[in-house]
Amino acid sequence: MDQLAALRALRRVVELGSFTAAAEALGLSHTAVSRQIKQLEAHLGAQLLNRTTRRFALTDAGKQYYEASRQILDALDDADRAVTAQQARPSGTLRINAPMAFGTLELAAWLSAFMAQYPELTVDLVCNDRIVDLIEDSFDVALRLTRGLPDSTLIARRLADSPLLLAASPAYLKQHGAPRTPAELARHNCLVYTQAQHPRIWTFRSPGGGEESVNVQGNLQANTSVALRAAALAGLGIISAASFIVHEDVQRGALTALLPDYPQRPRELYARYPQSRHQSPKVRAFIDFATAHYRGRGWA
Incomplete structure (x- = not known):
């Protein structure tokens, strides 16, 4: 039995809610996924899923094993992404939200230098003075001028003071x-x-x-x-x-x-972006560039 493959199969079944969807996502047959789960249960000597003809549910042992295995798989994915991301060049579209004045008068002054450094990247800059929902509105990063930030699941990187x-x-x-x-x-x-x-x-x-x-x-x-x-x-x-x-x-x-x-x-300038174990190269590149730009720098 390939235990790692079986763990991934179990995770897909639980997250997607069906053996059929898990099999499609993994590129396997329904029978292959079912066999992996059964082999895992035999290896553990415990039933992980209660099955009926239409649905399934995790047993108590299944819940405990799923949570532990999910953390293991996340750690492995993190290790893979960390190595891969170091080699990856930022590419694709980077969607940035910024206040109107900051975006037009300040960000525009150094954004071209960032883009020249990463020519494979396309930037979609949206400037307005309303607070947007980064996830719902599909923004990769937002720049905010504020005094203190509300509680949020977003990551915040403080860049500078703005007098x-x-x-x-x-x-x-x-x-x-x-x-x-x-x-x-x-x-x-x-x-x-x-x-x-x-x-x-x-x-x-x-x-x-x-x-x-x-x-x-x-x-x-x-x-x-x-x-x-x-x-x-x-x-x-x-x-x-x-x-x-x-x-x-x-x-x-x-x-x-x-x-x-x-x-x-003064207000404080923050870069905010959605929390993720796998920060994309384009977001990391932008945050690092902005941090370097404002390091030790005050505004006139």
């Missing part, structure tokens, strides 16, 4: 004045990013090391920072945004940075 900048246009400041403390933001028109965890609560670190939170108000809220940046440039109000979104506007004088002595706690 926030508070800014407004010179025209707005000329008309309304510049806030000198966070508390003064309460009387200003603040542009609110609705995808933040607490959109209207802006929190600052004071020079003394404490924190100060302000409940802000404004006449524009949006689920994309791209729209808020355009509004800030047009003089509508004050924006709190990731520095990669507005730092070039600040450098060229289109926006003025505010409250430099009261920094906001």
